[in-house]
Amino acid sequence: MLIAGNWKLHKGPEETAAFCRALRDQLEWVDGVDVAVCPPFVSLSAAVQALAGTNVAVAAQNVHWAAEGAFTGEISAPMLFELGVYGAIVGHSERRQYFGESDEGVARRAHAALEAGLWVIACVGESAEERESGETELVLKLQTQAIADAVGPHDQLTIAYEPVWAIGTGNTATPDQAQAAHAFIRSLLDVPILYGGSVNPENASDLLDQPDIDGALVGGASLDVASFSAICRAAAPSS
Numbered sequence: 001m002l003i004a005g006n007w008k009l010h011k012g013p014e015e016t017a018a019f020c021r022a023l024r025d026q027l028e029w030v031d032g033v034d035v036a037v038c039p040p041f042v043s044l045s046a047a048v049q050a051l052a053g054t055n056v057a058v059a060a061q062n063v064h065w066a067a068e069g070a071f072t073g074e075i076s077a078p079m080l081f082e083l084g085v086y087g088a089i090v091g092h093s094e095r096r097q098y099f100g101e102s103d104e105g106v107a108r109r110a111h112a113a114l115e116a117g118l119w120v121i122a123c124v125g126e127s128a129e130e131r132e133s134g135e136t137e138l139v140l141k142l143q144t145q146a147i148a149d150a151v152g153p154h155d156q157l158t159i160a161y162e163p164v165w166a167i168g169t170g171n172t173a174t175p176d177q178a179q180a181a182h183a184f185i186r187s188l189l190d191v192p193i194l195y196g197g198s199v200n201p202e203n204a205s206d207l208l209d210q211p212d213i214d215g216a217l218v219g220g221a222s223l224d225v226a227s228f229s230a231i232c233r234a235a236a237p238s239s
């Protein structure tokens with residue numbers, strides 16, 4: 001079970017260090033759950049330092065496909081690896097929606113990160129319109145297949161199913177909706193699959209109890225140490 005916190009555009013280095021120190025204390029007794037935080041690029045180093053010697057991993061929110069070159073504004077996988085970062089998210093719907101990232105580009109980013117030795121959380125998910133018009137499986141298939149074609153069932157690859165309509169809306173997928181989507185994705189690519197979209201301490205257990213849900217990618221509720229720790233505890237085998 002993996003619980004990853006996607007901070008998006010929140011927390012500079014100072015706030016990151018304070019959060020990570022508090023998280024260390026909160027999670028000391030949580031066993032059997034892998035935990036990761038995904039701060040903005042400029043705060044990765046502070047997180048790596050504050051979490052050194054703990055089981056909490058640090059991951060980036062994106063990574064470029066080239067190791068180096070003329071790609072202004074991008075960060076490469078070897079650079080992240082050098083920093084002590086364990087992995088990267090790729091293909092988050094906000095990257096696809098606001099920054100024009102394509103299925104092909106996402107697949108290339110995943111491939112480069114895995115090649116560099118990073119873990120990858122690759123996001124897929126349908127919009128509200130796509131769900132309403134019965135295209136959920138088609139969209140999930142196209143997005144997942146692009147990743148599968150590029151890297152296959154790599155042992156450092158995790159998929160995150162994040163229905164776009166559930167992200168930041170408080171409108172979580174029901175456990176049944178999430179389970180159905182996860183089972184479908186698993187039929188295409190058999191790797192661990194996280195659910196993301198308005199996960200909070202109240203709904204986490206019901207979602208994580210589903211057989212094909214292997215963890216959560218948490219946005220808003222990961223910004224607060226108490227709520228993020230509560231979700232991590234809900235994922236613990238004994239809970």
Ligand code: PGA
Nearest residue numbers: 167168197198218219220
């Ligand atoms: P949310 O975001 O938990 O705030 O809905 C999840 C995500 O975008 O990864």
